[in-house]
Amino acid sequence: MLLGFLDGQGRTYDLTFGTLKRRLWDVDGAWHAELGETVGGGVSVEAAMFVQTPKSHLLLRPTSGTAHASDRRLVFLAAEDAERTPDEPTRFNVAIHAPPTAVDHLFRERGGREVLEIPRPEFHGLLESRAELTARIEAEWMGGQTATFLLILRPLSAGREAVAPLRLS
Numbered sequence: 001m002l003l004g005f006l007d008g009q010g011r012t013y014d015l016t017f018g019t020l021k022r023r024l025w026d027v028d029g030a031w032h033a034e035l036g037e038t039v040g041g042g043v044s045v046e047a048a049m050f051v052q053t054p055k056s057h058l059l060l061r062p063t064s065g066t067a068h069a070s071d072r073r074l075v076f077l078a079a080e081d082a083e084r085t086p087d088e089p090t091r092f093n094v095a096i097h098a099p100p101t102a103v104d105h106l107f108r109e110r111g112g113r114e115v116l117e118i119p120r121p122e123f124h125g126l127l128e129s130r131a132e133l134t135a136r137i138e139a140e141w142m143g144g145q146t147a148t149f150l151l152i153l154r155p156l157s158a159g160r161e162a163v164a165p166l167r168l169s
Helices: 100-109 156-166
Strands: 002-006 011-014 019-023 043-051 057-069 073-078 113-119 123-128 133-140 146-154
Touching (some): 057 146, 057 156
Antiparallel strands (some): 002 011, 043 057, 057 073, 073 113, 123 133
């Protein structure tokens, strides 16, 4: 699972703003797809994420954006106009250990946005309520340990549409 940032040229960065030397899309804006993979059009959705291990912690504040999916992965990309302040420069609820000028550069000059990329095998169940869809995810977390995450997608209809290409049921 990728929890991090995507700049305007499709390059990925982790939560420490370190480059992952990987692109999610090319300079023309086309998704980098695996052989035989077709990434679907975007679904407008609000996403929030909690890490459950060792205790529940809000990791991604409720954020509007677009979800793209194939039969292999789900990618959520925060909206360009998602609220970011000098005190909270990212929608991720984490301490930032990067110089403020670097953070500002990524978001303002490089078109950076928060991104979640979740491979299909890391999904371990869906739960629907009247207003939202909650996905249980198990993935590697800090220190190489496996952690449980809850991804909440709102509204329910958009959440269903966003995960449909994964064929989880």
